[in-house]
Amino acid sequence: MRELNFKATVCLGAISAMLLGAMVSGCKTSGMEGSATAVTTPEGDMQTSKFVVINNPKLAKGLQIVDLKSVFKGDILMGQVTLVSKYSATLKFQYKFAWFNKDGMEISPDSGPWTPLIMYGNESKTIQSVAPNSGAREFKIKIRAQ
Amino acid sequence: MKKHTSIALVPLMAGMVAFMTGCATTVNYGDATSAQALSTDFGASDLQQTAATMVDSLLTFPPIIEATAKRRPVLTVGKVQNKTMQRIDCENLTDSIRTKLIKTGKFRFIDRTTEDQAIEEVRQQQEDGLSKNKKTRAFGNQSTAEYMLTANLTEITQKSGNLKDVYYKFTMSMKNLETGELDWSDEKEIRKQGKRATFGM
Numbered sequence: 001m002r003e004l005n006f007k008a009t010v011c012l013g014a015i016s017a018m019l020l021g022a023m024v025s026g027c028k029t030s031g032m033e034g035s036a037t038a039v040t041t042p043e044g045d046m047q048t049s050k051f052v053v054i055n056n057p058k059l060a061k062g063l064q065i066v067d068l069k070s071v072f073k074g075d076i077l078m079g080q081v082t083l084v085s086k087y088s089a090t091l092k093f094q095y096k097f098a099w100f101n102k103d104g105m106e107i108s109p110d111s112g113p114w115t116p117l118i119m120y121g122n123e124s125k126t127i128q129s130v131a132p133n134s135g136a137r138e139f140k141i142k143i144r145a146q
Numbered sequence: 147m148k149k150h151t152s153i154a155l156v157p158l159m160a161g162m163v164a165f166m167t168g169c170a171t172t173v174n175y176g177d178a179t180s181a182q183a184l185s186t187d188f189g190a191s192d193l194q195q196t197a198a199t200m201v202d203s204l205l206t207f208p209p210i211i212e213a214t215a216k217r218r219p220v221l222t223v224g225k226v227q228n229k230t231m232q233r234i235d236c237e238n239l240t241d242s243i244r245t246k247l248i249k250t251g252k253f254r255f256i257d258r259t260t261e262d263q264a265i266e267e268v269r270q271q272q273e274d275g276l277s278k279n280k281k282t283r284a285f286g287n288q289s290t291a292e293y294m295l296t297a298n299l300t301e302i303t304q305k306s307g308n309l310k311d312v313y314y315k316f317t318m319s320m321k322n323l324e325t326g327e328l329d330w331s332d333e334k335e336i337r338k339q340g341k342r343a344t345f346g347m
Contacts (some may be wrong), residue, residue, distance in 0.1 A: 045201075069208050073205065073206040073210035073211060074215060076204075076206070076211075076250070078206060079272055092274065094180075094181045099248030108249065108278070110178070110179060111179075111192060111246075111343070112179065112198060113179045113195050113198055114177070114179050114180050114181040114183045114191070115181060115198075116183075116191075128189070129202060130201070130202040130205050130206055132246065132247060132249055132250065132254075133250045133251055134250070134251065146181075
């Protein structure tokens with residue numbers, strides 16, 4: 001009887017410890033961001049000016065923006081970003097494109113979705129997006145940890 | 147025995163206190179465009195990503211660039227065939243695609259779903275005697291669609307133990323109503339994996 005009660009109390013203790021553990025591990029958050037801007041002249045020249053802002057050095061350690069390109073498809077601007085993972089492990093993050101007109105005003109702010117991306121160890125990947133309309137002359141990519 | 151029980155109750159009580167204080171119901175505004183996978187179901191982010199991919203693809207397809215270079219073709223949206231096991235409001239998805247396409251300034255759309263209201267309004271203008279004759283709309287002048295957007299949404303679900311893998315494929319085509327040809331088509335694939343926790347609710 002005594003042994004049974006001891007087992008029951010050990011079991012109870014283990015469950016409550018697991019409850020605590022699950023609560024602590026289940027509440028981690030992330031909200032880090034890195035961004036880059038590419039500019040295209042109103043004349044349509046492909047003078048992409050690379051401008052990278054790192055808000056999250058931890059993310060920048062594992063991920064590098066190696067190239068930014070923009071090209072007109074008809075009269076619509078298309079942006080391409082090449083990323084390289086510097087980690088050997090798999091990286092998971094989200095990216096989002098933002099588009100600006102020639103006056104630097106954002107077109108349809110917050111309309112583009114955050115898109116998840118998985119990069120395997122030391123992989124390079126290109127991501128593309130198309131401007132919401134023909135007024136776009138500049139794009140920015142925002143990257144944040146998932 | 148009493149000693150053992152009290153030892154076990156300490157972390158349990160601490161857990162209960164943390165549970166009651168830390169997990170009280172709170173309500174916050176979230177980011178509407180965030181990609182947060184809460185389940186393997188087709189969610190808001192999946193809808194947004196699918197709509198964005200379709201619009202991007204359509205806008206950069208060379209024959210479409212050519213067709214929209216000097217004029218704005220009139221489109222209509224057909225019904226999306228939801229072949230998944232989930233109840234998904236596919237009109238929500240096509241609404242997003244249509245809105246984005248209209249905002250590009252390259253397409254015009256007709257909407258058959260509001261036809262009854264439009265007929266009622268035109269009839270009202272013509273018959274109520276309140277409107278100036280020159281400004282009342284006449285029947286028989288509406289545009290007709292040149293292209294129709296049609297789509298399928300499918301899913302393949304696999305389960306193994308506590309792992310669930312769901313693959314979604316959204317295929318959209320633009321059918322030329324004159325020739326019956328598909329002038330454009332593309333698909334968006336989404337894969338979601340969920341693992342049921344050994345301990346959790």
